[in-house]
Amino acid sequence: MTALHSLLVANRGEIACRILRTAKAMGLASVAVHSRIDRGAQHCQLADARVDLGGESAQDSYLNIPAIIAAAQASGAQAIHPGYGFLSENADFARAVEAAGLVFIGPPAAAIDAMGSKSAAKALMEVAGVPLVPGYHGADQALATFAAAAERIGYPVLLKAAAGGGGKGMKVVQSPDELAEALASAQREAHAAFGDAHMLVEKYLLSPRHVEIQVFADRHGHCLYLNERDCSIQRRHQKVVEEAPAPGLAPELRRRMGEAAVRAAQAVGYVGAGTVEFLLDASGQFFFMEMNTRLQVEHPVTEAITGLDLVAWQIRVARGEALPITQGEVPLHGHAIEVRLYAEDPAHDFLPATGPLALYRESTPGPGRRVDSGVVEGDQVSPFYDPMLGKLIAWGEDREQARLRLLAMLDEFAVGGVRTNLAFLRRIIGHPAFAAAHLDTGFIERHQAELLPAPTPLPPAFWQGAARAWLPGSPSSEEPWSRVDGWRAGLPARVRLHLTCGAQQHALSFEPSSIEAGTPAPPLPSHRRGERLFVKWQGEWLAVQLFDPIAAASSAPVAQGGLSAPMNACVVRVAVEPGQPVEAGALLVVLEAMKMEHSLRAPHAGVIKRIAAEPGERVTEGSVLIELETST
Known part of the structure; x- marks a missing residue:
């Protein structure tokens, strides 16, 4: 048995915060590491000590193996937990941790190697009798x-x-x-x-379900499965909604998939928490996809239906303890659903969004409600890391109770200042097909019209509601000439507001007494932050500001006929040259942001007039990349 008293978390964001909370509950001293721009991040506030790795990019900080090992040694940490992402499935990191005399809270490096290569893993699975695509x-x-x-x-x-x-x-x-x-x-x-x-x-299987099995193994030869999760609802091949257990999965199929997952783990001498992912077709056939040799983002739904703390299990197994229960004792109580809250723009192909969290309010805590997050209001969403802000998890005695509880949580959540998928998540969980558990990996594409409705002009009801919400926050003064509440000598007060929301503008003129009487403006949820009022409309938190129409007209920007960067990013490739004719849809530029590539294509046919960026250059949102002259 290895005595562990201190733990370093080699990660950031919500998973680092989640691990640190369990470490504290277990009486362990904790150490956080951070990049230069994460100095004030929440995971740093939760730890007993923190070490600055320097740099901004992941390569210079959270992927810097020597710096992390040095941080553990300098801080006196005995063990390193990698979380997920970054170095969590890097066998060289696991070996470096052990070579430094530290405990790696994860599987043996040999198991990571075996499953880290999808090609090699499939060959192993074939020998182990696990079905393959x-x-x-x-x-x-x-x-x-x-x-x-x-x-x-x-x-x-x-x-x-x-x-x-x-x-x-x-x-x-x-x-x-x-x-x-x-x-x-x-x-x-x-x-x-x-x-x-x-x-x-x-x-590529059409309309399969994505069902995964949570496995856990100790160093004494015991391995079991902790039921399954359905992760079928995805965008850009990344999970958006996860739930446990998988709706409609028969106990016999659960047993067969669970036993196949255990065989997969045992084939590589696995230790700790891992997930074996399968594709499940309509006939009940399942095929091995991959094994994630780490804790999964969606582990909270398994914790919710079993009552187990998987991070605590990881730490105990790393200390050499045996699993505390047998397969027949694994609980399965109720149903849990999780959604991932991202800083991204669903209306524009889920492009990641960056900027300050001017408004951030989480759902009210309560029974069956859990929020795992790593941000607070005022934090900056950086282009260097994954855009996930946190996760909302709801548990219920049955799936419908969990679904309704999650809907309520989404309705209470408020985020403003950066674009998010909050309203998109609300539309998924509220969709009749989701309520009926009609799930497969094509869910979002099939219901795109309802989940991603085309933007429409904001109606009068929005502007009236925004005006009603704005007035109580207006500054007041004893001096009548300084008041902005519409005061007029000898006449009823009358207010004229010029409001702007995004690219839309609206002017209103009304008597405040009519607003106070409740006619005709609807009350809308709102939060004032400085010069911006965030108003909730159809699930979105929209920023409303006052503006001066005369000043706005005199300083209107000149339109540029070009292609602009939709986000802060790095230019990976420029696919065209000046003077080159292109057709609509032709590839122009490839950008990389938050570890994903984004291809920008010509919106119309034309001729490349000028190229304003080059490979390797970092560009900011809105900066012109290509000037495209329309063909005549």
């Missing part, structure tokens, strides 16, 4: 080899980074003419995220 997992990475494999298994196919996860380095290819560009992009993305551009290709 047809595909090519070999060493030859030539385009011709992938083209031949894709023709053999049939389009559509799925390109996947052999060392990856989280949707990085993953591309769906519908036809042969898309393969070359998709492969090159996936390889770049995989290399940037994992330092390994090795790819594999599989048959």
